Amino acid sequence: MDLIRIIVAILLPPLGVFLQVGIGAQFWINILLTLLGYIPGIIHAVYIIAKK
Template sequence: MAFTGSDIIKIIFAILLPPLGVFLERGCNADFLINILLTILGYIPGIIHALYIILKF
């Protein structure tokens, strides 16, 4: 699987601000809301979820 320039930018956003990375990949849906909740509960779970969403889709 090849990464594009936009995937790299999304990964950087996912590390700095996880909900933004998910929003750029999937838009405003359940994944975005789950990521906001995970980021509030703990920053690391938010990052892991964001990277999973970006790399999966």
């Protein structure tokens, strides 16, 4: 299941974080990072998914 979440996180980072932790602080941080730059959003999303 984590592999699917990582693939989703690469395509759409906030969705990957949402699937892992739901709507919370990490989700909003990831949206902000994705808006500031796509790559930081991907890195954050993969980190959140790999951490759990």
